[in-house]
Amino acid sequence: MSISQAIQSALSGMNATQTQAAVVSRNIANAQTEGYVRKEVSLGSLVVGGSGAGVSVLGISRTVDEYLIRDMRKSTSEVGYQEVLNASLGLYTDMIGQPQDERSLASALGEFERELTLLGENPEDVALQQSVIARAKDLVNTFTRTDKSIRQLREDADSQISTTVADINRNLSEIHRLNREITARQNSGDVGDLLDQRDRLIDSLSKDIPINVFPSNNGVTIMTQGGVTLLDSEVHQVNFAASPLIPANAAYVPPPGPSALSGLTVDGVDITPNSGYPGSIAAGTLAGHFEIRDTLMPRFQKQVDELASQLTAAFQTADATVTGLAPEDTGLFTDAGNAHDPLAYAPGLAGRISVNALADPQAGGDPAKLRDGMHAAVAGPAGDPAQIQAFSSIFTQTFNFDVTAGIQTSATLGSYAANSASDAHAQQTTASVNMQSEKTALESFSNARLSRDGVNIDDEMQKMLTIERSYAASAQVISAANRMLDSLLAAV
Template sequence: MSITGALSNALSGLNVTSRGVETVSNNIANALTEGYARRELEISSRSLGSEGQGVRVVDINRMIDMALVGDRRIADAVTGDRQTRAAFFQDLGDQLGDTGSGSLLGRIAAFESTLLAASSRPESTARLQNVFDAADALAKGLNAASDAVQAARQDADADIATQVEQLNTTLVRVKELNARITEVRTTGRDSSALEDERQMLVDSLSSIVPIREVQRENGQIALFTTEGTALLDGYAAQFGFSAKPVVTAQMSLGSGTLSGLTLNGRPIAVTDDGGMLGQGSLTAAFAVRDILAPAEQDRLDALARDLIRRIDAADPPPAGSAGLFTDGGAEFLATNEAGLAGRIALNASVDPTAGGRLTRLRDGANASAEGASGNATLLNALVSTLDAREAAASGPYAGKFSFSGLAAEAVSSVSTALIAADQETSFAAARSDELRVLELADGVDTDHELSQLLLLERSYAANAKVITACDKLITYLLEM
């Protein structure tokens, strides 16, 4: 080998070593940086004809297992779905309570006990006041539970709009990074930092919809849902959604009063099992707004209707008039049950602060004159009708229940759904965490990087000695 050939080889070795030291330094410096993928140099020999010409850096590779990343992204989507559902049932369960005095069941028990106490002394104004307070608290408890359901639907509607905006914005940003990465690669520069940024953007979408990443030419990627819906493949998909400022019990997707989802201007169905988008937090938000919350509202409305029906059976109001419990102050009509739990209220005729009389609790909500103070007939009838086991007039209830039993069934359904949702959330989160740990295992190992640094130091020293030897030979030749 000639002196110039040896010198060229050594210089190429120094250049590769320098790039290696830079790569190792970046790895160590970014060991704790979120989204950073460990880099390794890809090196090959350089030759001219049959003669070696040193080494060269072919590429800087990001060491990442994309199959593992894909599985983790799907796990993130399932976790986002389960967490959204669990949060809904948790909030509703907190509003309904368990069996304490402020819970729905506690309010029903208080109403029944005050009726029983008043029936033993119907002449007692204090006991009639207790009945009024308990009945009013029961109506307000149903109102609060209904308000919680509709607030959950309102929040879900707003959350859908936020997630759709994030989807659109991020997909456009990924498309821009695709173009930038291609530009950088074609000029022979390192695109690893841009690829890290792109991966973090895709990860930010993985809890919204389950994403599969497909490699394209020149470092570009395409994104699809697990159900095959194209999110990004040359062009970015455009999702459409219109949030509503107010969501009420009467509003629904089927009636057209709530917005659905569009993809590139075409409506797409978002079903409870995911449909075209798969299961993620976006699907779960639609499920809360259009399936889960309306189902719980139906239960509450059926409970409110059952209360009105039972009380009216014991104290029948005149035609066209409301009984002890009203639909927002008016007579309840079976055709207007949607949202009844949010409107149910005590009749003003028994409210002293509204010009009513407490004695109407004993004599009848529509009694025109005060009856005998010792007459407990109506109070006993109210106790009996609440305790009677009857089938509910509406709602998803099967069997016959007392009024408190019907309420317990409604509360139990929420508790059961919450337990199931919590279990599914825990399982999904554990799977996501485990995959994340496996993913991090491929990250930067500082001990390994430091050992690589020692090898690079030796390589640098060896190449430096070759250059020193070449320098001495050239000097010797010049001195001849």
């Protein structure tokens, strides 16, 4: 080997170690950067004219475990779904309280029943009459507050769906841009950081909607787990129309029927959770928000409406002065001032129930109507408890409730109210347990991914020491070659 070849080989070694040092330094700097994948320099022997001429940098590699990433993204979707359920159900259960809490429907019913029982023992007591009406209005306010909370949570879920869909479409567009940039630079430079950036966006996307990712000529193709394409050579946007106000009777109806609420579509394909389409999504934050909007909150709405319905109808039936013909067809509780038909009421009764103005002193009514009946033409005997006792007996009766409400179909009013609250708390507890379980699984996948693809600073520092020695050795070769050249020139 000539002196010039020795110098050339040493220079190639120094250039290679410089590249290695730069990559290792970048690894160390990004050790705590979320989603950063460790980079390594691939080296190869440099051959010129059939002879070895040192070392060459073949490229900067980034190796990941696609199967591990796939499992992690699936777990991320499950966590996103359970987090939404847990958060929304937590808000609802905080509002309604436990059955024994003062703010609960069960407690309001109990207070009303107790005051009514006391009045039955002293039917002529004006203060007690007024107290019963006050408790009846408290009960109505609890119904109204519960109904409002349900509607608000449905509207919030709808708004979150709209926001999440916008985020999904924005991420898809950015991934599409990165696909083009990576493809353009694939053979001309280091694309490792661009791949990291793309993976971070895909990871974020997987929390909102369950996806499958496949390599393609255009970078990556992204599909829902049901097989609907979101990204290939172009972006296939997810479509959704927000509904700022959601009435109690509003529901999503899959195509072809008309629907009061919007579903999710991609290129005209319905991917709405529970739509019946095989490609519908079943995880991710999107599915969680749909579960709240279209399943869980309507379930609770049905329960409180059923309770309001049976209560209103029972007081109509127990009132001896109710004839069934207007205007003498209303009981102590009304449907926004009107008589109530339990077989033909519209959803949202819990938000419309009111105390009959005929017995409400604040509306000009007479609380003595509790003793005489809502439509009594004249006052009855002051000490007659018959009508009040008829009202009180309502709370010991067993009523039949709609099976679609999801809880018991035969119960007293108090028992049904307590079970409705317990149902909500059970749903929230299940979501919380599932969330923690999924988070544990996700943490396991994350740690495995970090261990395999992340940066270990100790390992990188060890590499840096090796690179330093290699660089010093190449410098020594050049220094020795320089001395040899000096000796040669001195001898001439």
